[in-house]
Amino acid sequence: MDMHKGNPVLVLASEDDPQFAMLNGLPHTICGDIATCAEAAKDATVILHWSATRELLRACFGICQKLHWVHSRAAGLDKLLFPEIAESEVLLTNGRGVFSASLGEFVLAAILYFAKDFRRMVRNQAAAVWQPFDVEEIAGQTVGIVGYGDIGRAVATRVHAMGMHVLATKRHLPAVADPLVERFYKAEERRKMMALCDYIVATAPLTEETRHMIGEPEFATMKSTAVVINVGRGPVIDEAALLRALTSKRIKGAGLDVFEHEPLPAESPLYKLENVLLSPHCADHTSDWQDQAMRFFLAQYDRFEKGEPLKNIVNKRLGY
Secondary structure (H helix, E strand, O other), rough: OOOOOOOOOOEEOOOOOOHHHHHHHEEEEOOHHHHHHHHHHOOEEEEEEOOOHHHHHHHHHHHHOOEEEEEEOOOOOOOOOOOHHHHHEEEEEEOOOOOHHHHHHHHHHHHHHHHHOHHHHHHHHHOOOOOOOOOOOOOOOEEEEOOOOHHHHHHHHHHHOOOOOOEEEOOOOOOOOOOOEEEEOOHHHHHHHHHHOEEEEOOOOOOOOOOOOOOOOHHHHHOOOEEEEEOOOOOHOOOHHHHHHHHOOOOEEEEOOOOOOOOOOOHHHHOOOOEEEOOOOOOOOOOHHHHHHHHHHHHHHHHHHOOOHHHOOOOOOOOO
């Protein structure tokens, strides 16, 4: 523990990461089990939930009598929230926005993958087959973003620059126009939006409202040429309904970075489908993603020390 003055931080981690060296300017204890955490928890005013289990966070939360603030390295909170923290006055912040740029790039890559049929190109190249074919131009096509937040905005920025039309759903329609989005729809109007889209991108957080938000009725409204891309949370899409839509060619394809069950079981049909681009939940794992996450926390900690407002304060009732 570094004994400089400041608010003591309890770092919950499943393994030792090099980023912890960046914490040396502030008082902290790193632990991965309740026995190690117990003593430090008595004085901790801050918890950094880095890579430990939800169970450890819940146990530590119960014994941190001086706790004021919990920060989650991740953006998704569906596996983190529990009643005690949701009902408490303790501030909860997350890594929302830290990884959005690379997720936006993955979406653009997936769009181009299907528009240019890169799978066919690679297959023909490997077989030494010269077989020209038509490709699609993405300019002028329509992208629909389901759950427009930081990731959705990163997607919109990139596809708009490529000359694509952008539609989006949002829980609360914005009062001010967004230059990137031609039209916003309420969540309950999502099928109306999807029917117009060539690419449907799920960027929504996982809540009880968004679970299986894209299911059988939604796939039924989509164009047969539509591609679904998910960089939000796996269960936002009903995976069984997605599989049916893909195998029956109800839709053209899917680009997936997240899944209902992770790691995706080896027996999943998704691995073998020709019309699926599959990423093992690493679309935002740039070489410095953990450094970025720690730098964001340190900037947050500096605000906390100075009594300034924190960024990314989570509405614990809504779950994001």
